[in-house]
Amino acid sequence: MTKPVEDPTQYVLDEAMAYIHAAALRAATVLGVADHLVDGPRAAGELAELTGSHGPFLRRVLRLLATRGIFREDDDGRFHLTPRADVLRADAPGTIRAGVLAVTSEVYWQSTGDLTEAVRHGELAFDRRYGKPFFSYLVAHPDVGAMFNEGMANFSAGEVxxxxxxxxxxxxxxxxxxxxxxxxxxxxxxxxxxxxxxxxxxxxxxxxxxxxxxxxxxxxxxxxxxxxxxxxxxxxxxxxxxxxxxxxxxxxxxxxxxxxxxxxxxxxxxxxxxxxxEGNEPHYGKVLDLFxxxxxxxxxxxxxxxxxxxxxxxxxxxxxxxxxxxxxxxxxxxxx
CATH class of the missing domain: 3.40.50.150 (Vaccinia Virus protein VP39)
Incomplete structure (x- = not known):
């Protein structure tokens, strides 16, 4: 069987829109969708009632996440828990819920949006936007500091x-x-x-x-x-x-x-x-390096x-x- 030829235009467009995946992941995590699927699959409308959200919009979010194996939609329109979705449950072994909520929070989104200016001037995007170094900001804003510490502890728990x-x-x-x-x-x-x-x-x-x-x-x-x-x-x-x-x-x-x-x-x-x-192979460290x-x-x-x-x-x-x-x-x- 001949391997499909990659369309470079479509690939780059997909990459340009990749931030939508992170936003969808945050929405599903904030709403606690995974926690409501422990006992079996549910339709988007039922999940919307349980999470206090809008059914048609929620279905579209979960449909996108399912393309990456985070939830699975069956032929009857019900969404199932998958191993990738299970780690979003608050009480799951190896949960990374707190970590996902930390790295997708507004304070980091805003800094990411300033990446171009950071590269242009060689300045930290966070300092430029918030007017003080990151750790000083965490001390001045205990709620953000607590979220960061809990998120890092959450990520670390899976590696310990x-x-x-x-x-x-x-x-x-x-x-x-x-x-x-x-x-x-x-x-x-x-x-x-x-x-x-x-x-x-x-x-x-x-x-x-x-x-x-x-x-x-x-x-x-x-x-x-x-x-x-x-x-x-x-x-x-x-x-x-x-x-x-x-x-x-x-x-x-x-x-x-x-x-x-x-x-x-x-x-x-x-x-x-x-x-x-070394080299051009993907590695999680190369993503975290930009973060x-x-x-x-x-x-x-x-x-x-x-x-x-x-x-x-x-x-x-x-x-x-x-x-x-x-x-x-x-x-x-x-x-x-």
Missing amino acids: ERIVASYDFPASGVLVDLGGGFGGLLLAVLRARPGLHGVLFDRETVLAGHVLGRLGADDRWEAVAGDFFEAVPAADLYLVKNVLHDWTDDECVRILTNCRRAMNPGAKLLIAELVLP IMLLLPGLERTRAEYERLFDQAGLRVTRMLPTPSAYSLIEAEAAN
């Missing part, structure tokens, strides 16, 4: 077990999770290694929502507020996930240098990031770019490990 299973964490010692947010990853590591003592290190406003109390052993962990640009606690292993991509090279070197100075003898540093592959470019001074990096940062901080990369997710783990130690 994969990361824990991909690295041989030590049986004992002190593990410091730098910029660890609510501590979901640290909690999983401490559960897997009962002899480890954990330190969750982040801003005070973030630590207020930490989940380490779920461990049930208060003597095995502590939540420490601080600024990793100034100093970090001593540790046998530093865990740094989704932190370095927020910052410039110079700022990353400051963070890594502080780790190098505070390291206990023989300590390791473990970075979890979306390490970019970062709109909001923050950082960027996603290749392995060679990370190695240069470690070298400047007096660290040496010992190995890079893949995980079942899009993330890679980079292990480093003191260079001398």
Whole structure:
């Protein structure tokens, strides 16, 4: 069978309209459509009554999402839950509902619309529109900050077990999770290694929502507020996930240098990031890189770019490990 010839015009038009898919996804998520399909398929009119929405409009939204496997419409016009739609349920295992709501919220939509001017002037779109840096804005607007923190914790939850299973964490010692947010990853590591003592290190406003109390052993962990640009606690292993991509090279070197100075003898540093592959192949990190470019001074990096940062901080990369997710783990130690 002959493979259809791609129509480049239609392909580019589809790409130009791709933002409609994200808008439809947000609408279905806000309305909680997936939650109403757990017990079986329903027609759009019934779903509209349950979600307080307009039936004909809702059907058109779900019909579009079904073209990407998010819901499925049958011959009777009823919509079914699919694996891709199931993760939008609030109480589903591995739910990413909070994360979807965070990244599709207005504060990010507005910044995305300013991408052309950002590229033209080399300025952060977020700063240009909102008049202050991203993290300062989150502090000034606690509701947006809470949404961001919950969204990031939600996305991270699906990666935690994969990361824990991909690295041989030590049986004992002190593990410091730098910029660890609510501590979901640290909690999983401490559960897997009962002899480890954990330190969750982040801003005070973030630590207020930490989940380490779920461990049930208060003597095995502590939540420490601080600024990793100034100093970090001593540790046998530093865990740094989704932190370095927020910052410039110079700022990353400051963070890594502080780790190098505070390291206990023989300590390791473990970075979890979306390490970019070379070439033109699609990769989630290349999408997130533009998202970062709109909001923050950082960027996603290749392995060679990370190695240069470690070298400047007096660290040496010992190995890079893949995980079942899009993330890679980079292990480093003191260079001398």
